[in-house]
Amino acid sequence: MNASESIGWWGVVLGIFAGALRGGTPFLLVSLGECLTEKSGKINLGLEGTLLMGAMSAYAVSYHSGNPWLGVIAAFGTGAGLGAIHALLVSRPKVNDVAAGIAMLIFGSGLAFYLGKSYIRPSAPQLPALSLGGWSELPQLQAALKLSPLFVLGAGLAFLLSWAFNCTRWGLRVRAVGDAPVAALALGMSVKKVRFVAIVLGSAIAGLGGAHLSLFYPGAWTEAISSGQGLMAVALVIFARWRPVHCLYASMIFGGTQAIAPALQAIGITSGYYLWNAAPYVLTLVVMVITCSPKRTLAGSPGALGTSS
Amino acid sequence: MKHTRSLLLFATALSTAVAAFAAEMSVGFIYVGPKDDYGYNQSQSEGCAGIQKLPWLKATEEASVPETTAAQETMRNMIELEGASLIFPTSFGYFDPHILKVAKQYPKVQFLHCGGLYDATKHPANVGSYFGYIDEAVYVAGIVAGHTTKSGKLGFIAAKPIPQVLRNINAYLLGARSVNPAATVQVVFTGDWSVPVKEAESATSLINQGVDVLTCHVDSPKVIIETAERRGVYVTGYHVNGAKLAPKGYLTGAEWNWTKVYTDYAEAVKAGKTLAAGTIPHLVRGGLKEGFVSISPYGPAVSAAAKKDAEAAKAGLIEGSLVIFKGPLKDNTGKEILPAGKAYLQQDLALESMGWLVDGVIGGTKG
Structure with a gap:
């Protein structure tokens, strides 16, 4: 079989780069979904549960139908469904969106574990990769440049959302509702409707992140598949200052940090692996500490976020 | 109509009772994760499926039980509701304090833990441990x-x-x-x-x-x-x-072969042997030779x-x-x-x- 030549330190660089593309995709899709949701003035902490439900439903549908793309559609639909429940809950007066989100997180992950029991063992058809490494003779580089179609979709979506928020009537409406719901209402917009659409669509996009986990990388359904990535992605939106394109960069940084510990150990740097394993979590904490201040709201933060309006 | 239904219910209850009577011994298995993960928990569950073939035995399984007081609840349920006389809580972290605590409450039930943690000077006499030289x-x-x-x-x-x-x-x-x-x-x-x-x-x-x-x-x-x-x-x-x-x-x-281990234990318990009496050893180990x-x-x-x-x-x-x-x-x-x-x-x-x-x-x- 293909015994690759050792590539030494380049392996670390390549590992971080490839990890950014592969491991960053769930962060990217969840953070874009959360970004859209938060732009409308509500927060959805349940996206970790959406990620798990997306992963489980994508895997199950791909397994039964033999078509991974149907799995992707299922993940999108499941995400939309969970989003609709959250949207209906938070549209009621006096419902706290943070509390509702935590309830949705527990509901989504519990449901995914329950329904997913019989899909842990079978192997489902995987999404085809977009191979961009054909020009290189290095098998390592070829493997690293096998892109997930959902990464390409997510990257495109980041630019599309950015354009939509700035240049389209629809995007400006979402921002208006998120920044000043009272003013938006006075202008004749339906705050409830806009928020409903933003939350449902955001949750559906997050569901796609689950499809990447179970149908591309690592490509299996297990209960530990998300390991908190959905929650970290929420922190990442703050880090990215609610800008979709920055979500793309931030996700790639988070994805890359996941790859540091394995890549360093693979070249024989044997000390400090616990520290490196904790890198993504440390990064999350650092981001929260730097960006948190009791005195001011963050630049770029939607005005109605965290208020009851 | 009503009569038929109650008759049916009665028949079902009767057949369950008969089945429970026919199976002399009840054994409980607890896993920390899903039982078909191609891993440790699956190896344990395959061991359970292996001994379920014994006609005089009924095994109950519970998967994805965290190493918390939930494990104690599961053990108590298996003893109180299923009448389990032999329990295999298979995850390493179930031992201290969960098994030790429940074992003290039910001295007649045999608790066997996968690992090598048993210490005769500190732990209840109805607890034992086993492990394989994998x-x-x-x-x-x-x-x-x-x-x-x-x-x-x-x-x-x-x-x-x-x-x-x-x-x-x-x-x-x-x-x-x-x-x-x-x-x-x-x-x-x-x-x-x-x-x-x-x-x-x-x-x-x-x-x-x-x-x-x-x-x-x-x-x-x-x-x-x-x-x-x-x-x-x-x-x-x-x-x-x-x-x-x-x-x-x-x-x-490298594979575990728990069926062999569990069959040995179940047969010992059926024959009336117990850990407390010393007729079942507290520490059991084995490798390729013993078929573990x-x-x-x-x-x-x-x-x-x-x-x-x-x-x-x-x-x-x-x-x-x-x-x-x-x-x-x-x-x-x-x-x-x-x-x-x-x-x-x-x-x-x-x-x-x-x-x-x-x-x-x-x-x-x-x-």
């Missing part, structure tokens, strides 16, 4: 890996640097070196028992560095075996047979020479002429572990507190 099977898998590798680099993805894991890593290297003196084992510690993304990332990194045979010690090897197959390298399995996941690259693997562990059937890529050496080593381990940990043995920092002529036999307690990696393993135990 390093023997890992050693044989190492021989096959050492024969098959072209680069001479083997990769080992491990959860945490604890003695049981280090013992397997060392056995893998010693097996490989027994046929390929230049072989090395590169270790990556992922930090936890089940982190699929990190496991895939570790496999990819190792393959990028020229490793062409992978193995692991994590809860579920599924992601690692599938990643190896996709990248076109070989893999040896752990816990259960993973050949289905990698039809081309699966060489062999086995190796997976060889895959298509295994050469005839590799098979021959692996079978010879297996025979040697079974009859006791082959010892895995024997001098001269140095660790990978250059410190002497065993001088020439000395050896650690499998029962040696020094092996159960192993804190070193042998020379040839690239990895650190300190973290």
